[in-house]
Amino acid sequence: MKLGLVLWLALVWVELRNGAGQQAKRRKDVGENRIKPGGKRVKGRHPKLKERDSGGRGQSLLTQVLDKGRFLRLGETTTLPQGRSIELRCKGSKIDWSYPSYLNTYNDSRLSCKQSDKYSQLILTSPSAADTGAYSCWVVLCDGTDCTQDLDHISTSYIYFTDKDNLFVPSAIHFEIVYLRPDKPAVVPCRVTSPLAKVSLHKEVPPEEVAVDGTRVTYDPTKGYVLQNPGPEFQGVFYCKAVTKGTPQISTKYQLLYVEVPSGPPFVSLESSHRSASGGETVNLTCTVLGEPDMDVNFYWSYPGQGQRPADIQASWRLVNRGMGHTTRISQSVITIEDMETIDFGRYMCRAKNQHGETTVATNVTSE
8 A cells, every 4th residue: 555655656657747847848949939049139121222432423413402401303304483592412522513695605603513522502692584505514523633524313394483474485586597407407496494384486488387297397485396308398587475374475587598518627718819919919718618507617727928927817707598499608807918029929828727636738929
């Protein structure tokens, strides 16, 4: 009896011990599952963006500074009221700007640009309808003294400065010439100060409205009317009409001239009033270039008495209608030698130069 009781108590003790060990093991397992790798709970967070330190590379973000330190990123186009000064900023340690060209041409004191360590600042005070145009900034990359424009980081916004009294961007020229060439588009530059303005193109004689077909004739409020591959039929005096609310407004008038002169170095001819002359006579030599109407030509002379004898040199140009609706520019330079002396006889050379190249012609003036 005693032996049986002892064996039963021993079995109970073993069972109780095993059960306690398993419970402790289960608690340990559960605790291990609650612990993250590394022993710490990781809180999810977004990585912080770090600016690239490359002298401003990638930082040409164009923004407008608003009141109370707020900033507005500008889109492709922006509409602002006239008269209220604006401040634009572009990120980067070396930034350059572009803006409507007349502001630079006339050295307008209302415009200022200032570079700081981290950004560049453009301020335009009292903007008017005439200031409507594209404003751009870009990063300048320099290697020593060699600097280039970072073409991958340019920010541009076309800003309209609205003015109900000036629906068209004012121009200093009241009658502009637009040259029509068959090999490239022509632009009638009647730009508006509001993208909401409804614009139409009109021919003065005979009076008619030009149809906009979206292919041969298109309209862009930031450029004007674009004529693709224009022909002689577009010649004449044109104007644009714009309306938003109220009375329509008329733009500057445009004289459209058709030209068909190949682009290239000047085609030059040289004529002399005398191939041979006597002492005491006056000799005129005329250097003539036929070219595109808007192509400037510079003339340079070389002659026997240069630097020792007086010579009168006069340059001029005019537009000439050569028939079939073609307009050509005639540029001329005339050298006059009065009271010819022995030193004045010899070879006269005229060199004409345009943006495509230069041409030199020569002729001799001999003594009788």
